[in-house]
Amino acid sequence: MNTYVAEIGEIVRSHRRDDEYIDEIADRLSKISKELLGQRTWIRWFPYLKTISSVLYYSSTVVIGNQTLGEEYVHLFESDGLQRVVPSIPSRLSFVFLHSVFPLISNYLIQKAESTLIHPSTDQFLGIRIRDNRKARQSFLDVFHWLRTTLFPQLQRAHIAVFYITGAYYSIARRVTGIRFLSASAHSDIPALKVYRFLGYVTLIQLSISILLFSFSWIKQENQTKKTSSSKDLDVDSLPHPTFQCSICLENRNPSALFCGHLEMTPLSMNLFTYGYKVASRHFSSNHPHPTIYFTGIQPTGIPHLGNFFGSIEPWTDLQNTVDQNILMMLSVVDQHAISLGPLPAEQLRRNTRQMTASLIACGVDPERTLLFRQSDVPQIAQLSWILGSLQTTSKLARLPQYKEKQERFKKGDIPVGLLTYPLLQAADVLTFKATTVPVGEDQSQHLNLLGGLAYAFNKTYQTELFPIPKQLTREINARIRSLRDPEKKMSKSSGGERSRIENAFATLTTLPKVDSLLFQIIDSREKIFEKCQKAQSDTGGLVTYDKENRLAVSNMLDLYSAVTKIPIAEIDFSTWTTLQLKMNLAEAIDKKLAPIREKFEDLEKNRENVVFTMEDLEKQKCCIYNLERLIPYANLKNALQ
Structure with missing residues (x-):
């Protein structure tokens, strides 16, 4: 059979079809794992x-020397260069690793490094002391941020731009x-090749302009740093990476990576220069540093238990x-959020809020700090x-896993809107300050x-640099506390999970949570x-x-x-302990740990005037709270909503 060099359109359509099959495998794996392994896993x-779906898909096709379904769809064959021979097994294995696994590993390692650098207790990184060297810490963060986002x-x-020009090697x-x-x-298809090449050249030009603007901005900032003795950290943003909508398939994708295979991209070509240049100029012409602010929130579920203490409260006090x-540092x-799963009686919500606040203070949260x-x-x-x-x-x-998990506890049609919009309120909590x-x-x-x-979309929509992109600091949980009744489950106020933290009328729930009496x-x-x-689950194994x-x-x-x-x-x-001695020693240790907290809480409950929120201090921090009227000019908002 005669073979020819594949054309760009065929390669793009092949990869597009492969992506669709991988997405389908991922959906089925998601349903199977949810049924077999449970919600938490x-x-x-x-x-x-x-990533797992991609590895399975290419392992069952490319690795064993078969065509992928996308390649079969457009009659393509893999070749070792232009030698018209099947690629070797090492080459195929390397492709699967680089294409499917390497992006996940590299992203994980970079995020892990960023989390380590952000955490204030980190003393050294790559042999360099950063605990008291804020400039070194920020330099490392800038490097990893630049690697990941730029x-x-x-x-x-x-x-991709080079691929559009040469037609060879669609992926790295x-x-x-x-x-x-x-x-x-x-x-x-000569006309199609011309359009692809035009798109490739335009993308390279736009990318070159962005790099030049970035270089000029970096040089300018370096010169300013040398002239001043201030140790203020620079906040160098990444290169602009806008998305555009294909005029045919209506999908938002990177301008140089439109996989739909459509060729009518005149609006895209026009916007690459006008919009891309304006965004890049605005992005790098000025620096918009944001002061470091730590923020977290906790739901008022009444009196916290040990799982809450070790999982949320103690890590915060350690940071404090x-x-x-x-x-x-801000704790809300x-x-x-407590009514996102349904309404609560006002008096109960006020009581839970007061008790949670008193508990936080009793556990070591210092309102002065x-x-x-x-x-x-x-x-x-x-x-x-x-x-x-x-x-x-x-x-x-609706695609967020937490929503998928919790919606199943409600009857059809009875899912509260607050459950769906919960992440929006959570985002507003952080971005407001x-x-x-x-x-x-x-x-x-x-x-x-x-x-x-959302922060990026807001800044882009209203042409502002108001909101920073918050960084996640993964809490170093001091202990993962399991239930004493069922050690396979985490310590929770009920076996019903999140919903059980709210004492509510469960009319719309499909199952009623059972309260854990050993909490x-x-x-x-x-x-x-x-x-x-004494009632904790144990065994008869002797010592x-x-x-x-x-x-x-x-x-x-x-x-x-x-x-x-x-x-x-x-x-x-514990070599000489029996299970009974272990229970007694555990009870003694818990009582010793909780005694000062218990006394502090009781004192706060007796003197409730001490359980007040520091709203006066919050008013003094108005620089942190955005001004709604100044934030969005009426004309911009009106145009955006029309």
């Missing part, structure tokens, strides 16, 4: 399903491995005691949430990505603590041993003992 693995995307854009992975495409068809005193009791306030006292948050809603679609919100760092758990990573996208609240009396420890595979319940109690006493498992001498 599914949420943890959800970000990796696309270098990698711009390399991809440049490579194929260029590295030398795998090209041959076609069984001999036809040639280690972060530079000049950095503003998000009472409006942390700006502690109530979410509903800042009406601008709800206003901004509404505006952000105009920049987001319901389909994207222009927070730059958000300490959250790993399960909130997708919400933080959504938040960053340690931070104000439990000594008698209750000993009673709950205590640490074996999570065979003695999970006993190992769980040892983990809790280690978390409470701050003694590593390896340093605890």
Whole structure:
């Protein structure tokens, strides 16, 4: 059979079809993993399903020497260069790794490095001391931020532009491995080739302009730094990376990576110079530094339990005691989030809010150091949430794993709107105060990505540099506390999960949560603590041993003992302990840990006037709160909504 060099349009359509099949595999894997592994495991693995699907797809086609479904669709064949021979097995394996796995690994390593650098307790990085060297810390952060948001995307854009011009090596992975495409068809679409080449040249020119502007801006900032003795950190943004809408398939994609295969891209070509140059000029002509602000929120669920303490409260107090005193730290009791799953009686919400605030102060949150306030006292948050809603679609919100998990607890049609718009209010919490760092758990990573996208979309829509792109600070959880009743589950106020934290009429829920009676609240009396420890699940294995595979319940109690006493498992001498002694020692340790917290809480409850939010301090920080009237000129808002 005669073969010919594949044309650009055929290659683009082939890859587009392959992406569709990979997306379909990812959707099916998502449903299967959700059914077999449960909600929590599914949420943890959800970000990796696309990579797993890609590896499975190419392993079952490219690795074993078969055509992909996309290649079969347009009659393409893989070749080792132009030698018209099947690529070697090492080349095919290398392609799968570089194309599917390497982007995930590189992104993970960069984000891990950024999290390490952001955390104030980090002493050294790559052998350089950064704890007291703010300039070195910021330099490392700038490098990794530049790699992730500028270098990698711009390399991809440049490579696609070269592909449009030369027609060879659609992906960087194929260029590295030398795998090209041959076609069984001999036809040639000259007009299409001309359009693709024009698009490639335009993209290269636009990219060159962006690089020049970036270079001039960087040189200007370096000169300013040398002239001044100020140690103020520079905030160098990434190269502009706007998306454009194809006039045929109506999909928003990178201008140099339109996979739809359509050729009528005249609006795109016109916008590349006008819009791209304006964005780049505005982006690099001035610097818009934002002061470092730490922000997090906690729902008023009443009295916290030990899981809340070790998972959220203690990590925040650790940050509070280690972060530079000049950095503003804000902790919001998000009472409006508490009704996202349904209404609550007003008196109950007020009581829960007061108890949560008193608990935070009793656990070590210092109102003199942390700006502690109530979410509903800042009406601008709800206003901004509404505006952000105009920049987001319901389909994207509905794809978030947390929404998918919680919606199944409601009957069809009875899902509260607040559950869907919860991430918008969460984004408004952070952006209202222009927070730059958000300490959250790993399960909130997708919400933080959504938040960053909203901040970028807002700045772009209203032509402003108002909001910074917040960075996620993954909390170093001191201990993962499991339930004493069922060690396979985390310690929670019920087995029903998040919903159980709200005492509500469960008329719209499909299942009623069961309250865990062995939950340690931070104000439990000594008698209750000993009673709950005695009822904790154990076994009849004799002396205590640490074996999570065979003695999970006993190992769980040892983990809790280690978390409470701050003694590593390896340093605890439990060789002569029986399970009863372990329970008694655990109860004694918990009581010793909670006694001062309990006393402080009781004192605050007796003197409720001390449980007040520092709203006067918040008023003094008006520089952090955006001004709605000045923020959006009426003409811009009117034009945006027409």
